[in-house]
Amino acid sequence: MFFNRIKPAVSKYLLIALAGLMWSTVGVMLCRMAYYWLKEINWLTALPLELFGVILSLAVYRFGFSGIAQKNIDRICLLPERGCIFAFQAWKSYLIIACMVTLGIILRHSPIPKQYLAIVYTTIGGALLLSSLHYYRGLWRLLILKKP
Numbered sequence: 665m666f667f668n669r670i671k672p673a674v675s676k677y678l679l680i681a682l683a684g685l686m687w688s689t690v691g692v693m694l695c696r697m698a699y700y701w702l703k704e705i706n707w708l709t710a711l712p713l714e715l716f717g718v719i720l721s722l723a724v725y726r727f728g729f730s731g732i733a734q735k736n737i738d739r740i741c742l743l744p745e746r747g748c749i750f751a752f753q754a755w756k757s758y759l760i761i762a763c764m765v766t767l768g769i770i771l772r773h774s775p776i777p778k779q780y781l782a783i784v785y786t787t788i789g790g791a792l793l794l795s796s797l798h799y800y801r802g803l804w805r806l807l808i809l810k811k812p
Contacts, residue, residue: 684799
């Protein structure tokens with residue numbers, strides 16, 4: 665079939681690596697934006713805001729993103745040996761990503777002070793960064809230990 669010939673197929677190892685890299689990159693980007701917003705204000709004001717964001721990121725990681733990452737790894741492991749390069753996320757996840765990007769743009773351009781937005785960005789960014797470690801562990805297990 666024509667579409668199978670043009671489909672950009674890659675190994676499931678690369679899919680897991682791409683997912684981890686994507687989650688890490690977005691997590692670092694969001695935390696970096698929060699850092700630059702907070703460095704503009706007095707550190708005595710910034711520190712509690714950042715600590716609150718870190719605490720919230722641990723909660724979002726534990727009760728949300730870590731489970732999503734693990735389900736995504738499990739889904740990728742069930743794929744054929746070579747899958748479409750865009751399968752590193754489930755198709756419905758792309759809709760969620762589009763909504764989150766749109767919300768982020770709206771928040772950045774809203775009148776909400778950036779120091780308060782830094783809490784949200786640290787929360788999501790930190791949770792993504794921590795959850796990306798699941799992908800790297802999953803890749804390690806597949807490559808080295810040969811266990812899903």
